[in-house]
Amino acid sequence: MKVMKFGGTSVGKPQRMREVAALITSTEEPKIVVLSALSGTTNALVEISTLLSTNDRHGAQDKINALEQHYQQFVTELLQDATVLEKAKKILAEHFEFLSIILKISFSEALNKDILAQGELLSTKLFCLHLEEQQINHRLLPALDFMSLDNQDEPQVGTIKVKLAQILQRHKEVGVFVTQGYITRNAKGEVDNLKRGGSDYSASLIAAAINASVCEIWTDIDGMHNNDPRVVKTTRPIEQLSFEEAAELAYFGAKILHPASIWPAQFYNVPVKLLNTMDPSAKGTLISEEAGSNGVKAVAAKDNITAIKIKSSRMLLAYGFLRKVFEVFEKYRTSIDMITTSEVAVSVTIDSDIYIQQITKELEAFGTVEIDTNQTIVSIVGNEITETKDVMFRLFEAINAIPVRMVSYGGSRHNISLLIPRSYKEQTLQVLNEGLFGLE
Ligand code: ADP
Ligand code: ASP
Ligand code: MG
Numbered sequence: 001m002k003v004m005k006f007g008g009t010s011v012g013k014p015q016r017m018r019e020v021a022a023l024i025t026s027t028e029e030p031k032i033v034v035l036s037a038l039s040g041t042t043n044a045l046v047e048i049s050t051l052l053s054t055n056d057r058h059g060a061q062d063k064i065n066a067l068e069q070h071y072q073q074f075v076t077e078l079l080q081d082a083t084v085l086e087k088a089k090k091i092l093a094e095h096f097e098f099l100s101i102i103l104k105i106s107f108s109e110a111l112n113k114d115i116l117a118q119g120e121l122l123s124t125k126l127f128c129l130h131l132e133e134q135q136i137n138h139r140l141l142p143a144l145d146f147m148s149l150d151n152q153d154e155p156q157v158g159t160i161k162v163k164l165a166q167i168l169q170r171h172k173e174v175g176v177f178v179t180q181g182y183i184t185r186n187a188k189g190e191v192d193n194l195k196r197g198g199s200d201y202s203a204s205l206i207a208a209a210i211n212a213s214v215c216e217i218w219t220d221i222d223g224m225h226n227n228d229p230r231v232v233k234t235t236r237p238i239e240q241l242s243f244e245e246a247a248e249l250a251y252f253g254a255k256i257l258h259p260a261s262i263w264p265a266q267f268y269n270v271p272v273k274l275l276n277t278m279d280p281s282a283k284g285t286l287i288s289e290e291a292g293s294n295g296v297k298a299v300a301a302k303d304n305i306t307a308i309k310i311k312s313s314r315m316l317l318a319y320g321f322l323r324k325v326f327e328v329f330e331k332y333r334t335s336i337d338m339i340t341t342s343e344v345a346v347s348v349t350i351d352s353d354i355y356i357q358q359i360t361k362e363l364e365a366f367g368t369v370e371i372d373t374n375q376t377i378v379s380i381v382g383n384e385i386t387e388t389k390d391v392m393f394r395l396f397e398a399i400n401a402i403p404v405r406m407v408s409y410g411g412s413r414h415n416i417s418l419l420i421p422r423s424y425k426e427q428t429l430q431v432l433n434e435g436l437f438g439l440e
Helices: 014-024 041-053 057-078 082-102 109-133 157-170 199-209 243-251 263-267 321-331 356-363 391-398 422-437
Strands: 002-006 031-035 139-141 176-180 183-185 191-193 215-219 240-242 272-276 285-288 298-311 336-341 345-350 368-381 406-412 415-421
Touching: 002 014, 002 199, 014 031, 014 057, 014 109, 031 109, 031 199, 041 057, 041 109, 057 082, 057 109, 082 109, 109 139, 109 176, 109 183, 109 191, 157 199, 176 199, 199 215, 199 263, 240 243, 243 263, 243 285, 243 298, 243 368, 298 356, 298 422, 321 336, 321 345, 321 356, 336 406, 336 415, 356 368, 368 422, 391 415, 391 422, 415 422
Parallel strands: 002 031, 002 215, 031 176, 139 176, 215 272, 240 285
Antiparallel strands: 183 191, 272 285, 298 345, 298 368, 336 345, 368 415, 406 415
């Protein structure tokens, strides 16, 4: 059995949805199809939620109306059969009725999660109606019946595995299962999600849970590219990556994969393929235990980084200082990405500044604290990169004119990371494209 995940743009237009139906029926192997919301929907739902949280009910109502219009148009283009179209209209009525009810009740975090879940609930139901119209045998598996988070908000792979096995056992005759990406239940049993871009993570978790032959991530580009195609014009797809390389790239900003989406597949050794819905015959990227080759493969950038420097003469020749610093971050459940130390100072980076005030206050007990916001981590990733000849030379030659704030080398054999001000990101990615890949 395999997993096929289709992102927002892959289901964002009626014609695309038809193409997805053709793709999933082009192979015999039974499959679980994981769908994102139609492109733009989750952003719209975030806006609606934000407007509600600020009590702008008129603003929220306008957004809801616009979204409903979009879906009305979508279903009339997608479906021809009058009875099936009628079913689609009923589904839209139910979901948009829910959205109009929320305008009347008070806003809460739990309600926010319910709002955000509407996109995937809608896309999967509408896709199933298209399959019904095409007389393609299928079954909708509600993700809320089997996806769950523990009380640390970590996915419970063991539980997911048991629940999915039971469900699949009951429907052995079905070859196409359709489920929602992104949404899950949390430890309290409420509707929750796996954070933005989370459908990749859902797909990988499901693939791990059913020990799939492959986890296919279908998107709008022909695989992982060597650099961020949104920033640099001349990028090229990478044919093969190891799990470690892909995990580093996902974590350090390659938007094509959710930051945590590789570990489930890696842990259960399920190969991942990144494929292009607009060009299904393109090779794409294969992610498995094999790296294929050594040396620099790709560059990625992660924004919204905050750098924190703690300076203290008490650090000089003292032990236990770093432990105390780390304990502060642990207390506020804030993970550190990069770290550099000198005799009298330690600098770390974090990607979540929810608790920055509390963290700063506690760190001030150890010395002077300097905060730099709006930084970017640029990661250069490749198997055995730190053992590859000339990489450091070419790297530093390329970034000669960039004010680099921190460098992390040797923490992993597959990654070299630089911290730069966000305003230098475009220039840095461009000069690295030329210096490391010879692409102008
Ligand atoms: P989906 O909606 O299918 O999940 P995403 O928009 O989340 O698609 O991810 C695909 C996009 O990721 C691409 O269109 C591309 O702009 C962006 N991207 C960023 N970095 C990379 C990279 N290194 N390789 C490929 N795509 C990347
Ligand atoms: N629809 C969700 C989002 O836009 C999840 C996803 O697309 O992967 O973030
Ligand atoms: Mg995505």
